[in-house]
Amino acid sequence: MSRMQARDVKSVEDARRLVEARGLTHVKVGLFDIDGVMLGKYMQRDKFFSALEEGFAFCDVVLGWDSKDELYDNVQFTGWHTGYPDAPLRIVPESCRDIPFEGDMLLFIAEFEGPAAQICPRGLLKRVLARGTQLGFEVFGSLEYEFFMFRETPESIRDKGFRNLTPLTPDMMGYSMLRSSVHSELYHELLALSEAMDFPIEGLHTETGPGVLEAAIGVDGALAAGDKGALFKTFTKVWAQRRGLMATFMAKWSPDYPGQSGHIHLSLRERDSGLSAFFDADKPYHMSDVQRHFVAGQQKLMPEFLAMFSPTINSYTRLIPGFWAPTEATWGVENRTCALRVIPGSDKSQRVEYRLGSADANPYLALAAAIGAGLYGIEHRLEPDEQVTGNAYALEHPEHQALPRTLWEAAQRLKASKPARELFGDAFVEHFAATREWEEREFRKHISDWELARYFEII
Numbered sequence: 001m002s003r004m005q006a007r008d009v010k011s012v013e014d015a016r017r018l019v020e021a022r023g024l025t026h027v028k029v030g031l032f033d034i035d036g037v038m039l040g041k042y043m044q045r046d047k048f049f050s051a052l053e054e055g056f057a058f059c060d061v062v063l064g065w066d067s068k069d070e071l072y073d074n075v076q077f078t079g080w081h082t083g084y085p086d087a088p089l090r091i092v093p094e095s096c097r098d099i100p101f102e103g104d105m106l107l108f109i110a111e112f113e114g115p116a117a118q119i120c121p122r123g124l125l126k127r128v129l130a131r132g133t134q135l136g137f138e139v140f141g142s143l144e145y146e147f148f149m150f151r152e153t154p155e156s157i158r159d160k161g162f163r164n165l166t167p168l169t170p171d172m173m174g175y176s177m178l179r180s181s182v183h184s185e186l187y188h189e190l191l192a193l194s195e196a197m198d199f200p201i202e203g204l205h206t207e208t209g210p211g212v213l214e215a216a217i218g219v220d221g222a223l224a225a226g227d228k229g230a231l232f233k234t235f236t237k238v239w240a241q242r243r244g245l246m247a248t249f250m251a252k253w254s255p256d257y258p259g260q261s262g263h264i265h266l267s268l269r270e271r272d273s274g275l276s277a278f279f280d281a282d283k284p285y286h287m288s289d290v291q292r293h294f295v296a297g298q299q300k301l302m303p304e305f306l307a308m309f310s311p312t313i314n315s316y317t318r319l320i321p322g323f324w325a326p327t328e329a330t331w332g333v334e335n336r337t338c339a340l341r342v343i344p345g346s347d348k349s350q351r352v353e354y355r356l357g358s359a360d361a362n363p364y365l366a367l368a369a370a371i372g373a374g375l376y377g378i379e380h381r382l383e384p385d386e387q388v389t390g391n392a393y394a395l396e397h398p399e400h401q402a403l404p405r406t407l408w409e410a411a412q413r414l415k416a417s418k419p420a421r422e423l424f425g426d427a428f429v430e431h432f433a434a435t436r437e438w439e440e441r442e443f444r445k446h447i448s449d450w451e452l453a454r455y456f457e458i459i
Helices: 012-022 046-054 114-116 122-133 154-159 177-182 186-196 222-242 289-309 363-381 407-415 418-424 426-444 451-457
Strands: 026-032 037-046 056-059 086-098 104-111 137-150 201-205 212-217 246-248 262-270 331-332 340-343 351-354
Touching: 012 046, 012 086, 012 104, 026 046, 026 122, 037 046, 037 212, 037 222, 046 056, 046 086, 046 426, 104 114, 104 122, 114 426, 122 137, 122 222, 122 363, 122 418, 137 331, 137 363, 154 351, 177 186, 177 246, 186 201, 186 212, 212 222, 222 246, 222 363, 262 289, 262 340, 262 363, 289 331, 289 340, 289 351, 289 363, 289 407, 289 418, 289 426, 407 426, 418 426
Parallel strands: 026 104, 331 340
Antiparallel strands: 026 037, 056 086, 086 104, 137 212, 137 246, 137 262, 201 212, 262 351, 340 351
């Protein structure tokens, strides 16, 4: 009988047996907060077994603070007015992973239950996917991430004030065989990590910019795709720092180079037949009625849902013409200047690429928004605007395709969106919009280098 592996775990009993077989005294358990940051702890074996059966509790402050552990003062779900109680969580047995650089250590993902599930990013994606199930579809997805690598440490970047950082490699060398061969050991390590932790990378190459890489994670069911995207971002950063390097997924770290995308590839399959719901050999571009309605929903709701794809102040510095990021809610066939790129193919490969997403987005929330908007389009039989051919940046677009230009504006559009409340629930929309308002307010407290250089002496 072969030895049970981490990815063989499908049930509570499987998880217990594997921990016992490895003789572990502790297990690692983590959850993802509203910004997609992984939080967690080592859990003693008996406590872990109890949590597997009955759940466990975690202070709900992790849903009530920002990425710098500053407490939100404008949310209702959690705060000083609630006393920051514990919130219930469940461990997801089938999320079990090896952590290859920690010996036999195992990692499990946890998700919130009870009222906190309405805020939980993973819980939100599950609710959206349940809507797809009710419509008769199974959703598949994959994520592509661009990220910059630096010869820096957490200490050195702070000593330098995050300025004058040294990239892993110099110059603009997209798809460079030279770079990937010279640094092949690093590439091999990241590829091996992705296989060992089950977020397999199907393509890895340099992009345009010093030290920038792009990784395409293999396709899976959309919930598993969310797990894989979130774990990829977390453990790519872990791997880099263990090598004396740093990886960043912020949307745009320098005005001199393109921003960092988090593209989302999506397709639907019919649950009854198993066939692609997007593929129709008799239609132009093999684009079925279902795919057309799906794309229409994504296009229509893109301005209202932008905060879920571009959740930081920095996100909006990426959305400018000519830097490979969309600037309006456009769609086209095999057109990378558009926000939505329909990719014609076969029953197996027909899909749509949501190119608006940036690398700094929470994978669960970005998937939930992209899928939810598409399902809304199917339910309401929406029709897309005329497709864009040629350079979308050079064309005039109707006003309703305009995207919010700031995080504050995006938060207001989300908060006022009736489809968002229908798809995601009032509790999530109110909470998430408030957290983005908080982020904008925190930004306004600071004086930028640009302001000092422009106004200090002359005004």
